[in-house]
Amino acid sequence: MEHYYSQDSRRQALYEWACAYVKTNTVYQPAALDVVSGDASFRRYFRLQHNAGSYIAVDAPPAKENSRPFVAIARALYAHGVPVPQVIAVDFDQGFMLLSDLGDTLLRPCLSAERVDALYQLAMRELLRIQSCPAPIDYALPPYDQTKLLSEMALFKDWFVAQYLGLTLSPEEIALLDQTCVQIAEQVVQQPTVFVHRDYHSRNLMVLDERTLGVIDFQDAVTGSITYDLVSLLRDAYVEWPAADVERWVEDFRQMLQQQGAIAQVSQAEFLAWFDWMGAQRHLKVVGIFARLSLRDGKHGYLQDIPLVFKYLLNEIKAYAELQDVYRWLCQRILPVYVAKHAQAQPFLHEHLT
Template sequence: MDTRQTQLNDWLKTQFDRPFELTFAAADADYRRYFRATFADGDSVICMDAPPEKMRESVQNYLKVRDLFAHLNVPTVLAKDLEQGFVVLNDLGDTQYLRAMTDYPDEAGHKALLLEAIDELIQLQLASQPNVLPEYDRAKLLEEVNLFPNWFVAKELGKELNFKKKKLWDEGIANLLPVIEAQPKVYVHRDFIVRNLMLTRERVGILDFQDALYGAITYDLVSLLRDAFIEWEEEFVLDLVIRYWEKARAAGLPVHANFDEFYRDFEFMGVQRHLKVAGIFARLWHRDGKDKYRPEIPRFLNYLRRTTRRYHELAPIYALLLELVGDEELQTGYTF
C-alpha cells in the first residue's frame, strides 16, 4: 500500500467494526482514486481517495451535485472526512456501460442500453433550475476550446498557428460559440459517457458528476453518443438523437420544435466538446505523463472533420484541420 491507501485503510477501520479487504477499483483523469472495501459477507463499499491539497473543492462540488442529482441512481454518501479527503459511497457494482458494450458488441443491445441512458438524462434535465449551478458561459466555452491550439496543436503536433491559421481559427470559433450560447440551458453533467454509467439491477447508475454546470441542452447527449472510447456509425447516432428529441419534447424539455435545428445544435456542441477533449487528452500526456487517453485523440479528429465539413459556418475550422492533420480518416479503437 502507498501512503494514501494506508491512511484510507486506517480511517476505514474507525468507520466499520468488521474486517474488510481494500482493493483498487478505478482512477480518474485527475488525482482522484477509488478503492473497494469488501467485507467477509460479500458486501462492499466504494472509497474515494481525493487528496485535499489538490481536490478539496472538487469533493465539495461532488457532494453538492450528488444531493442535486439525488433523484437519480447516484452513489449514497455513507461516511466522509473532508480534512483527509476520504468519502465512502455505496457500491454500484463494477459493470460499466463501456465494459458491457465491448464484451457484447451487439447493436440492438447497445441501442437498448443507450435508450435507458437517454431516459435518465431526461430525468436529470427535467430537474434543472437556474442559479443553482455555475453557468456554462462563453468564458468557459472559450477556455475549453483554446485547449486545442494550446495543447493539441502546440504540444502534440509541435506546431504554431501562423497568421493564416489563426485567422481560420478565430473565424470558426466566432461562428461556433453563438450557436451554443443560444441553446436552452439545463443541468449539464459534463461527462455523461459510457465509462461513467453503470449497469445495475435497478436503473442506470451515474458517476463522476462533480463538474456539473448549467448550460446547453445538447452537451450531455453529445458526450453520450460521440464518446472517446467507443464509436457508432452515424446512422445509428442519428437514430438515437431523434429518439432523444422525441422523448425530450414529450417530457416538456425546451428543445427545438424542428428536428433539423436541434440536430444542428447537437453537431455544433459536438465541435466544441471535441476540440476541448483533444486538447485535454494531449495535456494529460504532455503535462501529466498520462498516456491512457492519447490513443483516442484521432477519434475526435475524425468527429471534427466529419462535422465541420457539413456546415459552411464551420468551414474555417475544417480548412484548419486539413492544414494541421490532413483529410484521411485515422484509425481508432472500438467502432460498431
C-alpha cells in the same frame, strides 16, 4: 489483488478512517481495501470489503481535488432519484469519502450491436432525469457560458497544435481558429440550459440491472446547453456507432424532450444542428485535453483516443457553410502533421486527408 498493506500512507490513512466509520456506525466488520481504479484526475477509488458487502472508499487529496462539489451534486442527484452513489461519510479536510458501491459493470463493455439500442434508450431516459434535477442547495453549479466554452476550445490550439504537434501558427491561422471558436460558442449558448453532467459516456455509466444504469463521475456538473451530455453519450470518445444510428438516437431524444415539454417545438434538422455545433465545441476541447493528459500528466493512453474524437470534429463541421474555412484548414494544415506523428490515426481520418 493488491491490498491495503501497500506502502502508501494516504491509502493506509483512508483504510483506517473508513474502518473506523464502519466499526462505529454499522454491525459490519471491515476487511480489505482493494483497488478499483484511478481516473483522469488525482482521485483514486478502492473497495472496502465487509461481511455484508462493500463500500467504495475514495482518496481525493485536498491539495489536488475539491470534494465539496462532488458531495453536493451527488446528494442533489440522489435526492432526485438518479442512481448515483450515496454519500455514506466524508472528511473534507483529509480528502476521504465513503460511498455506496454500484459494482463493476461499466456500460462500455456491454455495448454490443444487439444490446446498444436498449442500453442507450435507458441512458437517454436517465439523462432526462438528470437534466430536470434541481440545483444543489449548498453548491452553485457553474454556468457553462461563452467564456467557459471558449477557454475549453483554446485547449486545442494550446495543447494539441502548439505543444503536441509542435506547430507555430501564423497570425492569420490564429485568427481563423479563434473566430471559429467564437462562432461555435455563440451558437451553443442559444440552446436551452439544463443541469449538465459534463462527462456522460460509457465509462461513467454502470449497468446495475436490465432496467437501471448507475451514474458516476459527475463532480464537474454545470448548467449548460441541452445537447452537451447527449453528444458525450452518442459520440463517445471510446466507442463509435454508425452515423445513421446516432442520428436516430438524437431524434429519439428530441422526441422525448418534446413529450416532456422540456423544449419548445424544434425541428429534427434544427436539433441535429444543435447537436453538431455542441459536438464541435466538445471535440475541440477533448482533443486538447487528451494531448494535455499525455504531456502534462504522463497519461499517454489517451493519445490512442484522439483519432476518433478528431474524426467526430471533422464530420461535425464539414456540413456547415460557416465552418468550411476552418474545415479546409484542419484538413490541409493540421491533419498531415498529425498523421505523420501518429500513423494509427490514418484509418480514422483518411477521408479528410487532401
